[in-house]
Amino acid sequence: xxxxxxPHIIEVDLKQETQYYVPTVTQGDTATFFLVRVxxxxxxxxxxxxxxxxxxxxSERPDRKSFYVLGERVEGTxxxxxxxxxxxxxxxxxxxxxxxxxxxxxxxxxxxxRYEVDKDLTGEYVPSEREGSLIEQVLVRGPExxxxxxxxxxxxxxxxxxxxxxxxxxxxxxxxxxxxALDEMSTAVTEANTAxxxxxxxxxxxxxxxxxxxxxxxxxxxxxxxxxxxRQNTEAERLATSEEREAxxxxxxxxxxxxxQTEQAxxxxxEAGEFATEQGNIAQQQSADQLQQIGTxxxxxxxxxxxxxxDIASSVAETDQFVRQAMSDHNENxxxxxxxxxxxxxxxxxxxxxxxxxLYWVRx
Numbered sequence: 041x042x043x044x045x046x047p048h049i050i051e052v053d054l055k056q057e058t059q060y061y062v063p064t065v066t067q068g069d070t071a072t073f074f075l076v077r078v079x080x081x082x083x084x085x086x087x088x089x090x091x092x093x094x095x096x097x098x099s100e101r102p103d104r105k106s107f108y109v110l111g112e113r114v115e116g117t118x119x120x121x122x123x124x125x126x127x128x129x130x131x132x133x134x135x136x137x138x139x140x141x142x143x144x145x146x147x148x149x150x151x152x153x154r155y156e157v158d159k160d161l162t163g164e165y166v167p168s169e170r171e172g173s174l175i176e177q178v179l180v181r182g183p184e185x186x187x188x189x190x191x192x193x194x195x196x197x198x199x200x201x202x203x204x205x206x207x208x209x210x211x212x213x214x215x216x217x218x219x220x221a222l223d224e225m226s227t228a229v230t231e232a233n234t235a236x237x238x239x240x241x242x243x244x245x246x247x248x249x250x251x252x253x254x255x256x257x258x259x260x261x262x263x264x265x266x267x268x269x270x271r272q273n274t275e276a277e278r279l280a281t282s283e284e285r286e287a288x289x290x291x292x293x294x295x296x297x298x299x300x301q302t303e304q305a306x307x308x309x310x311e312a313g314e315f316a317t318e319q320g321n322i323a324q325q326q327s328a329d330q331l332q333q334i335g336t337x338x339x340x341x342x343x344x345x346x347x348x349x350x351d352i353a354s355s356v357a358e359t360d361q362f363v364r365q366a367m368s369d370h371n372e373n374x375x376x377x378x379x380x381x382x383x384x385x386x387x388x389x390x391x392x393x394x395x396x397x398x399l400y401w402v403r404x
Contacts, residue, residue, distance in 0.1 A: 047073035047121065052139055052151040055081040063155040065124075067132050072124040076111065076139050079118065088118045094142040097122045102133040111139075132159045 048063035065072045074097065080088055089095070098108040107127045111120035120139075128135065135157055140150045364380065371378065382401040394400065 045071040045073055047075040048155070050074055050076045050139065050151075050153055051079070052076055052141075053079045053082065054141075054149055058151055058153075060153050062153075065129055065155060065157055067129055067157050067160040068126050069129055069160075070126060072129060074122040074124065075114070076120045076122065077118060078120070078141070084118050086118075089113055089120070091143055092141040092148060093144065095120045096140050096142070097124075098138050098140065099124070099128040100136040101128065101131050102135070103131060129157045132157045 048065070050060055050063075051058050063074070076095070076097070077084070078088060078092075095111040095113075096108050097111060098106055100106045107125075109122050109124060109128075111122045113120055133156070134154055136152065136154050138150050138152045141148050379395075379398045380401060381398050382403060385402050388400055388402050391400075
């Protein structure tokens with residue numbers, strides 16, 4: 041009776057450090073299983089693994105090569121079963137392993153552990169899964185590979201024959217082209233001679249250019265001397281400018297000495313201006329008051345001329361008419377004759393005795 045292999049149990053907690061024992065597996069064993077139990081802070085809540093649709097296990101052999109395997113959830117639990125192949129257990133020694141839990145957004149958490157691979161005491165060679173796949177390919181596809189090799193050999197022979205014909209044709213063409221090449225060579229020699237003549241002419245022109253260069257050098261030397269003269273003149277101007285700068289500095293110092301005096305005079309002028317402004321404001325106010333008084337007097341004079349005096353004149357005229365009418369009525373009634381006297385106050389005062397039958401009327 042064949043018994044089902046017992047898996048190695050690894051406890052993984054999402055929040056706490058996990059304590060585990062170091063499992064030991066056999067080299068090349070094809071029935072190596074790891075059962076990973078996942079808890080959350082010590083609790084094994086139902087549906088905990090629903091948040092992690094993908095859970096993998098990676099093993100790093102002593103030769104630093106890594107292999108990973110996808111886990112299968114154990115229904116009804118928070119456990120994940122991993123079935124290791126022979127690649128992970130090919131070499132003996134300590135193997136580093138890690139369990140990665142991936143959420144929909146990427147890896148969420150991981151837990152590391154290690155396990156030991158002991159040597160297979162049977163001494164039998166057990167090929168790895170990849171090596172076994174290569175052997176199967178050789179056994180199954182061997183005849184097919186041989187047929188392909190034979191076809192490739194025939195194709196190579198045919199290609200060699202075609203290449204031989206092509207070479208022979210090329211040799212014939214080469215002989216035919218030899219004469220053409222010689223003719224072209226003769227033409228090239230003629231053209232070379234022509235080019236040589238042109239080169240000689242160019243050399244002559246170069247000699248002329250050399251003479252021109254000598255002339256240019258002479259002119260350049262003259263220009264250098266003239267430039268030196270200009271430089272000396274410029275130096276003299278620079279010295280003169282330096283003297284002018286010193287004179288300017290003296291003027292600037294004098295101006296700086298005058299600045300405090302100017303500021304003092306400016307302050308005095310400002311104070312005088314403020315005083316004048318103040319006096320002007322007072323005079324302006326007085327003028328305004330006088331203008332107001334003059335306006336009032338003008339209004340009163342206008343009233344006297346336009347209304348008061350005409351009213352008085354009218355009253356005087358009416359009074360004079362009334363008096364004259366009264367005297368006329370009195371005289372007509374025969375009561376006694378009354379005479380009217382008019383004159384100034386001074387004339388009235390000069391009369392020594394006043395007559396009762398005379399009505400005295402004093403004019404303004």
